[in-house]
Amino acid sequence: DAGVIQSPRHEVTEMGQEVTLRCKPISGHDYLFWYRQTMMRGLELLIYFNNNVPIDDSGMPEDRFSAKMPNASFSTLKIQPSEPRDSAVYFCASSHFGMNTEAFFGQGTRLTVV
Amino acid sequence: QQQVKQSPQSLIVQKGGISIINCAYENTAFDYFPWYQQFPGKGPALLIAIRPDVSEKKEGRFTISFNKSAKQFSLHIMDSQPGDSATYFCAASNNNNDMRFGAGTRLTVKP
Numbered sequence: 001d002a003g004v005i006q007s008p009r010h011e012v013t014e015m016g017q018e019v020t021l022r023c024k025p026i027s028g029h030d031y032l033f034w035y036r037q038t039m040m041r042g043l044e045l046l047i048y049f050n051n052n053v054p055i056d057d058s059g060m061p062e063d064r065f066s067a068k069m070p071n072a073s074f075s076t077l078k079i080q081p082s083e084p085r086d087s088a089v090y091f092c093a094s095s096h097f098g099m100n101t102e103a104f105f106g107q108g109t110r111l112t113v114v
Numbered sequence: 115q116q117q118v119k120q121s122p123q124s125l126i127v128q129k130g131g132i133s134i135i136n137c138a139y140e141n142t143a144f145d146y147f148p149w150y151q152q153f154p155g156k157g158p159a160l161l162i163a164i165r166p167d168v169s170e171k172k173e174g175r176f177t178i179s180f181n182k183s184a185k186q187f188s189l190h191i192m193d194s195q196p197g198d199s200a201t202y203f204c205a206a207s208n209n210n211n212d213m214r215f216g217a218g219t220r221l222t223v224k225p
């Protein structure tokens with residue numbers, strides 16, 4: 001397996017625009033997690049899915065953020081409208097048994113909102 | 115949100131030396147304590163992990179020491195190599211998928 005695949009690797013957008021980040025988890029993994037990494041706040045869990053169902057979205061900062069997992073092999077994180085403070089590296093991770101076991105992270109999407 | 119405190123923020127070690135990174139947690143419900151290694155431009159990757167039923171776990175040059183009563187755990191890297199230069203994150207989680215990461219330690223191993 002190629003691991004967790006995220007796209008795009010880099011995204012630069014203007015404030016107010018819609019941004020969509022994409023993730024393909026490892027095949028067979030039942031859990032998918034979206035994290036945000038910033039210098040100020042470190043790694044923060046935004047939302048996670050189990051068997052394509054959102055379980056905990058309490059980490060999603062605002063209603064501007066939404067995430068979907070239409071099937072077991074694809075998830076999106078959308079920010080609409082984007083703001084400069086959303087600039088961060090966004091990671092997707094997948095795991096077979098949840099975050100209490102090994103999680104595999106993608107290479108991340110570096111988002112810059114200008 | 116952060117319930118795991120990690121120190122030091124940065125660490126410089128000579129090649130062949132021992133690198134030690136410390137973490138402390140608050141929530142006694144945590145029962146899984148992994149360490150992740152992150153290289154620039156990459157996602158974190160699991161390095162080694164421990165559960166509270168043991169006080170130490172060793173994998174090659176990497177050792178986790180765990181003190182349940184003190185709610186502390188640490189990563190020791192023996193014979194540190196320049197290739198170990200990376201950012202290391204400790205974390206703690208429970209079976210509700212509530213994982214909290216430390217702030218990270220940037221390790222530099224000088225040749």
